[in-house]
Amino acid sequence: MRHMYICVLTVLVALSPATGLFAASLFDPGLRWKSIKTEHFWVHYHQGLEEQARRAARYAEERHPWLTGVHNWQPRLRTDIVLVDNTDLANGFAMPFPYNRVQLFVVNPPMDSFISNFSRWDEQVFTHEYTHILNLDIINGLPSCTRRSIGRFCFPGMFMPIWALEGNAVNYESLLDGRGRNYSAMTDMVMRMECAGDRFKSISLASHYPREWPSGNVPYLYGGLFVRFIEEKYGKHRFARVFEDNSDNIFPYLVNRSAVNQFGPDFVRLWREWESFLKARYDGQMRAIRAGGLTSTRTITAGGYRTTLPRFGPDGKWIAFVRMDASKKAALMKYSLETNAFSEIGAVNLPSSISIPANGAIYSTDLERHRSFSLYKDVYSWTRKKSKLTAGGRLHYMDVSRSGDRAATVRYGAGRYSLELSDTSFRGGTVLIDRTDMQLGYPRFSPDGRRLVFTLKNRSGVTDLVLYDDDAKTMTRLMSDRFDDITPSWHPDGERLLFSSDRTGVYNIYEYRLADHSLRRISNVAGGAFHPDVSPDGATLVMTLYGPGGFDIALADYPRDPPAAGVGVPSLLGLRDFSAPDIPDEDRNGPGSRDYSPLRSIAPPLWVPMAGSDELYEGRYDFAVGFILPGADTLFRHSYFTSLNYFTVQKRLAVRGQYRYSCLYPDIQIEYENEALFPAGDAFPWTRTGETGVKRRLDHSGGVSALFPLLYYHSFHAFTAGYFIEEALTDIALPYQGGETRIRDRLARLRASYLYSSTRQYDYSISKEDGREFVVFSDIYNSAYGSDLSFFKGWFQFTELFRGIGANHVTAVTFRGGLSKGNPAHLAPFPLGRFEKGEWKSPPGEEDGLGMRGYPSGALYGNRLALGIAEYRFPLARGDIGYRTIPFMFRNLGGTVFAEYGNVWNGRSAVGDFRWSAGMEFHLKITAGYYMDLSGYAGFARGFNRGGEDQFYFGFATLVEGALKAAGAR
Incomplete structure (x- = not known):
């Protein structure tokens, strides 16, 4: 069966810090939050930050008319400002989803950093981040219909190159008081050496986050000076018109058309002109420095x-x-x-x-x-x-x-x-x-x-x-x-x-x-x-x-x-x-504070239309339409989504909901799903040809779980415990036989899982390196808490990563093991194989993904699993290769050779029954849409023992995987 759903929500949800595994660690649950309401902002802060919050309420309102005026955009709702003192790393970020939100970390950057040129850091970083909000939130023309129909779904500013978004924000942080990165000796230092070392970055590199030094600083330093150059050439605040011009584009990534509309030449031509200007400027600096005699080092x-x-x-x-x-x-x-x-x-x-x-x-x-x-x-x-x-x-x-x-x-x-x-x-x-x-x-x-x-x-x-x-x-x-x-x-x-x-x-x-x-x-x-x-x-x-x-x-x-x-x-x-000065009267006498309430921001910001298909049997498909409602409050203490789909042939509704509560340690998650709702009756099997057997499985399930994370800088532990109950309805209609059969299985389980990782990835890594990963799952099914069957199922996977013979070469050794006891034969959980010929689908989860490459999935299952894998991973090509402002960049091409040895079985098994496979994979990493790093792979595997086959298989991101139909059995 194939399920295909088209949903841009994936991109929006990826932007949310609360959707990760560790929402419990976003904020300490012991923090007590207050809120200050102003004309255009909500300022949220925890104990110890009242003075900073009152300052923020004042300077946010002071900056608002200036920034909204030059950008010709006024957000419809108040922007949330979240002040938090939970890190010693200076930073801030802005996000337009679910609602406009600026988060500021209350700590100054080091005095030897690239962002050290400031007089009041909190005001400077707010100016930078609020500029982002205005550039991302602005929408006009036909695209604005989406805001009035489905909600906060479309953000034309997200289709701008990174240098444009960050460069414009750096420009306004620098215009605030003549400081900021555009007027920093640190920026001069970087750009002087970029020019002197013949390392000046292309506009393509600055449109992304390149790895070549100064790496992630490139869009900021290059972008800020480039925007400054454009405004010195065409007039102050002219670059803001680019975002306004882009805000009504029906098609994305038309940044150069906006440049032509505003300035005449496109950005590629302006970049070359700016490069010549900058090289001449820094060439003069270098001549003056050398004239004084360089220190011998x-x-x-x-x-x-x-x-x-x-x-x-x-x-x-x-x-x-x-x-x-x-x-x-x-x-x-x-x-x-x-x-x-x-x-x-x-x-x-x-x-x-x-x-x-x-x-x-x-x-x-x-x-x-x-x-x-x-x-x-x-x-x-x-x-x-x-x-x-x-x-x-x-x-x-x-x-x-x-x-x-x-x-x-x-x-x-x-x-x-x-x-x-x-x-x-x-x-x-x-x-x-x-x-x-x-x-x-x-x-x-x-x-x-x-x-x-x-x-x-x-x-x-x-x-x-x-x-x-x-x-x-x-x-x-x-x-x-x-x-x-x-x-x-x-x-x-x-x-x-x-x-x-x-x-x-x-x-x-x-x-x-x-x-x-x-x-x-x-x-x-x-x-x-x-x-x-x-x-x-x-x-x-x-x-x-x-x-x-x-x-x-x-x-x-x-x-x-x-x-x-x-x-x-x-x-x-x-x-x-x-001594710190007294709090100014304008701050002390500003708006009062109140206890934080999630109700103000918990409403869903949008509904996302969905469409897809479901294969009923060979040659016939059911079509589904539906929607998703996601949501979260400003502090991501409460997050949820619910979906509803209607299948037109089956006349069936499917609902799903999930809610996460992050006010405690641990996170508590509640989930529910029902695929068996028939408002007008069930028409299964939808055919009477007498030639086709039809099988359908529908799930009705729910559960509650608790997540306990323990995070370190380069490693983490995560323990999960939960209770889940599901009712599986299996309908079967055999060819040339009258009537249908329904099998109803109710399975209830207690689950415990543990996940650990200490692996790392560096700028030029092609895979995880330098560490280990360990995961173990155990499920206990028992009639005492609602299950029709009582049995145990558990499995583990351990991977150790060693350095190879070259830079970013990796030797990976993996062991997998599984045991299921007391289950009926049809619920044997562990598959021998990994891919199925001619099929492509979403990557399997949990034990369904534990099989061996080179053997077909779905052919053989067992109650025991033992598998060892040895892999050698190596880079074939690395480089940040793009073209102009096209939102695509090649990153890495890597190779992997592997061998696997293992088996699945029931009862006893001899070593002689174990099976071998080996093969090779190519792994590709790209960046699409300027921001999204995507990975794909293609490989060949050969199973050398009984049931083995030649497999040509592929996968893309976490969306789809499959194997070619031409693969042959052995």
Whole structure:
């Protein structure tokens, strides 16, 4: 039987964070939510964020008339703004489905990041995300009829290239106050090296998310500057007209027609013009930089991307750093200056600081999941193995004194930063700065441990160095200027500071002499230099050096007499300077708050028409029409869908519903399905030819289950327990026999399942790598809770992934086993084979997908299963290949060779009864529609034993799989 349903809901549901397996971990169920209603927004926030919520209510209304005016679009309903403080990663996102929604994470980005150019981060990120809402929500002309008929189904802005959506948002974040990515020295650094390294990206790459560095930043950095170029050429806010022009297009992906309508030339031609303009601009910058004499450096790493955080060992013979490239797991590394050899200390996630005291121990701050719901930075130590020293500490940065007995940390929470001193247990201690609203970072002890330098980002967005003297108990701001001074460290003599600064428009390493407050520039690089550290003998400088491929670790001789670069103007700071200002009257006297209610947003945003066909028997089909109603509240505490289909030949209704409750730990899910509703009576078997047997199965089922997730940064556990009951109605009409037979089976089961995965996928991976997966299911059927039959069924699958002989080569070893006991023969659950000749259908679920390749599915089932699989997976072609602004990009072509050995059986089985198969597959990965990564495969398998056959089979995404009819039995 074939089922085909055409439903664009798949795309919309994929955009929802609540539709994943772990909706329970979206927000901590212990959070208590409030809401503030303004004229155009609902602001939702949890305890501890009232001040930020009142600010958001004010600045959202302030930005609304400006942004809606320039985009000529006013959302019909209030936009939801969700403020949450559950991560130490700065970000935000916007989504138009089910309703317009902006989510903002209440934490500032690191001061050395690409998004660090801001004065008020919350206002800047809101401006960016609300621009997305307006660009995605806008709809006019004939497409707008869908909003009035089926609801929030059509979003013309989703058919725009990624560079256009992100570029326009970057443009408005930058117009807000003259900051943002368009006016950042970081952006200049990236684009300067893109031009100098002859790596300028095509418009096709920027229309997607490319993997070549700067990878995911390309649509933002390229898009922002390209939109700025267009508006400087054609007029301010002209690019917003492109979204308005696109909003009434009947056909999607006509972005270049909109460009021609607005500007004359299409975007491809404008891109080439902008590329020439930018290369000329940055060529002038490079000539000026080279004229000053480039610093001689020796790069010791070559992976690029985000490799960073170099620190000399206490004897000066080795360097520790963090490797973060595109083809391997992130790791803490050690480089020997004596042998030039690298060694891996251990895996990391996303470290923000490392420290090495005189005893050679290594400390780091790194991200990890906290109680599944949050993503926090904590302190780790590295001796023989990695040890976690704090839990949920939210310690963004730390440093340990050379003596190893003192630690300095920057702690974050609810929009406030604290600077603390403690011992190396990182508990208790002294609070030097308590909960300031100004961002703190990069603390570093002086060699004698009596002074501490750190970075302060003031309320105007300017970053300065501050020196704390533990003897005098004073804090001194060393400079007060408009430049960003970040990532400080100490010279071994204790009288000089080193730091990175954009004083010339290029991030270079500077020296600050405490004796006379003089500044000296000690590097002149083409890209950028960060995170300096000096060897114990003062002879060698190590730094993070930016080049065409990203960040690498580089060495340079420490200059004996660097040229003067100005004089600092120090000023003493008191505790009052760090105190957060009082809440402004306009925020305090704004709209009142109320308890969050899901009822306001729980209504279904659309109904999705469906059409399909159902094969009744060979040569005759039934046609189905119906609809789906999906929905979720703003916080995704409640999510649901229900569907109704009518089959025109059978005159049969089928209903299905599912509801998930995510206010507790675990998630609770209730589901119901009934395929056997006959409003006008059942006409089975619909034929009296006497030549065709007809068989039909209809299900009437329901269930309730609980999902317990346990998430980590690179792994997860998920335990599910539930009760399910189903009534299977099987109608049979045999040829040349009168009457019909109905078999009614009622099966009720308790289910328990466990799923674990620690696998990873890197930018250039062709499959999962570096880890293992384990899944086990067990079902217990028993008459005590409504089942006609009592039996047990369970199965497991374990996969271990090893590195192969080349980059992103993978050796996979899989074991499967299954046992069913007490079931009747017709309910034997485990199939021998995997594909059926001449059939294509949705991929099977659970035990139906456990069979061997090279043997037909449906031919043989057993109560026992044992199977071992060995696979070798390797890349054949990798590259981001697209054309112009066409919404299609080739990503990977990979190959797999495999061998399988196993069997299914009833009762006893001998090893001699086991069967072999082997074959090869080709796996293709593409990106369609700019956003959707899709995978497909085609393969050949041969079963070498009884029942085996030659199979040519295929599959596409999770939608369909099948085998060619021409496959031959053996």
